[in-house]
Amino acid sequence: MADKLHFSLVSPAKELFSGEVDHVIAPGTEGEFGVLANHAPFMTTLRNGVVRVLDGDTVKMRIFVRGGFADITSEGLTILAEEASMLDDVKVEDVQAEMEATLLKILALDKDDSSRATLQEHYDYLESMKAALVH
Amino acid sequence: MPSLKDLKNRISSVKSTQKITKAMQMVAAAKLKRAQDAATAARPYAERMAAVLANLSASAGASGPKLLTGTGSDQTHLVVVMTAERGLAGGFNTYTAKLAKQTISALQAEGKTVKVLTVGKKGREQLKREFESLFIGHIDLSAVKGDDFSESAITLGKSLTARYEDGEFDVATLIYSQFKNVLTQVPTAQQLIPASAPADTGTVDLSGAIYRYEPSEAAILETLLPRYINTQVLSAMLESSAGEQASRMTAMDNATRNAGEMIDSLSLQYNRARQAQITKELIEIISGAEAL
Numbered sequence: 001m002a003d004k005l006h007f008s009l010v011s012p013a014k015e016l017f018s019g020e021v022d023h024v025i026a027p028g029t030e031g032e033f034g035v036l037a038n039h040a041p042f043m044t045t046l047r048n049g050v051v052r053v054l055d056g057d058t059v060k061m062r063i064f065v066r067g068g069f070a071d072i073t074s075e076g077l078t079i080l081a082e083e084a085s086m087l088d089d090v091k092v093e094d095v096q097a098e099m100e101a102t103l104l105k106i107l108a109l110d111k112d113d114s115s116r117a118t119l120q121e122h123y124d125y126l127e128s129m130k131a132a133l134v135h
Numbered sequence: 136m137p138s139l140k141d142l143k144n145r146i147s148s149v150k151s152t153q154k155i156t157k158a159m160q161m162v163a164a165a166k167l168k169r170a171q172d173a174a175t176a177a178r179p180y181a182e183r184m185a186a187v188l189a190n191l192s193a194s195a196g197a198s199g200p201k202l203l204t205g206t207g208s209d210q211t212h213l214v215v216v217m218t219a220e221r222g223l224a225g226g227f228n229t230y231t232a233k234l235a236k237q238t239i240s241a242l243q244a245e246g247k248t249v250k251v252l253t254v255g256k257k258g259r260e261q262l263k264r265e266f267e268s269l270f271i272g273h274i275d276l277s278a279v280k281g282d283d284f285s286e287s288a289i290t291l292g293k294s295l296t297a298r299y300e301d302g303e304f305d306v307a308t309l310i311y312s313q314f315k316n317v318l319t320q321v322p323t324a325q326q327l328i329p330a331s332a333p334a335d336t337g338t339v340d341l342s343g344a345i346y347r348y349e350p351s352e353a354a355i356l357e358t359l360l361p362r363y364i365n366t367q368v369l370s371a372m373l374e375s376s377a378g379e380q381a382s383r384m385t386a387m388d389n390a391t392r393n394a395g396e397m398i399d400s401l402s403l404q405y406n407r408a409r410q411a412q413i414t415k416e417l418i419e420i421i422s423g424a425e426a427l
């Protein structure tokens with residue numbers, strides 16, 4: 001593989017990664033897709049899931065993203081994630097604890113509380129992050 | 136001529152004021168560092184987002200969603216004024232409020248309907264006298280811990296989008312203090328809705344290649360635009376908070392220096408008065424001795 005792909009992943013909190021890589025696999029809303037160097041211009045929304053960065057055939061980095069966008073231009077791949085965390089830095093126990101806390105909050109709410117949907121979404125996010133961690 | 140005791144009291148009172156301003160300056164400096172880091176960290180996201188939006192809107196043209204193209208009218212303006220929760224920050228809040236007043240008056244002079252939404256207590260207080268009838272809402276930032284503005288930004292962004300969808304206004308302008316560096320904060324008016332990508336973000340030249348969209352261009356725009364507005368609001372909040380701390384730091388630095396000067400001149404006065412008293416007493420003793 002001669003050409004390298006310029007890949008950057010940013011979330012509102014910070015720029016998580018920026019650099020040259022071989023191959024990136026990202027979770028699009030309509031299915032996972034891989035990006036190599038010189039990919040055709042392409043833009044898609046992302047679902048919650050793992051972005052994998054590959055060097056050759058080995059997975060170098062796994063980043064969990066919560067929704068967002070991927071934008072591929074001739075200049076490379078940019079992922080705008082609403083929230084992103086390096087999977088290596090996340091502990092299963094922490095996620096589990098936060099899941100339980102969120103669940104308790106949901107249960108304490110009235111049936112038609114407006115914040116219910118937000119909390120539920122947060123719970124789903126944590127659940128999928130945990131699933132990604134266990135694998 | 137104040138008595139020695141008066142002077143002594145004043146010196147000690149100025150000294151304790153100086154201690155307070157010094158402490159406030161150091162607190163502001165520490166907070167500034169954090170606020171500045173947060174503002175810098177958020178910048179790449181905002182920039183990339185603007186670039187993506189510029190690409191999209193260039194190809195979407197006039198058929199895009201309402202958030203991008205506008206309602207076709209510009210009769211009702213919403214002015215969002217973003218200031219700090221706390222004062223004692225030099226001219227920080229005043230300058231932003233001044234720009235807000237000018238903007239509102241200019242719009243009213245053009246015969247537009249103006250609504251005002253305030254963020255932060257200080258700006259609300261300053262605008263209250265003239266424009267209270269125009270207020271439609273207020274966002275309180277006092278509960279924000281540290282520099283985690285993301286929740287408030289999303290709340291504000293969502294309420295803006297919802298109000299826009301309800302047809303409450305046609306154009307939204309955000310007035311906030313842009314953080315240039317520690318010494319300069321520039322009050323800025325920025326149009327939020329209809330969303331416009333900043334002119335200086337160049338679109339990527341695709342050299343004739345066709346963009347592919349998944350699921351579809353319209354669907355992407357629909358999810359992107361509200362987020363873009365949230366991002367704009369968030370970065371404005373971060374810049375404003377960094378500016379507030381910088382401004383407070385500078386103001387308190389000046390105050391500490393002024394207090395120092397005051398202490399010097401009061402000490403001089405005190406020493407002179409004391410010397411004068413000693414001289415007077417000596418003269419009295421000597422002339423008393425001579426008279427004998």
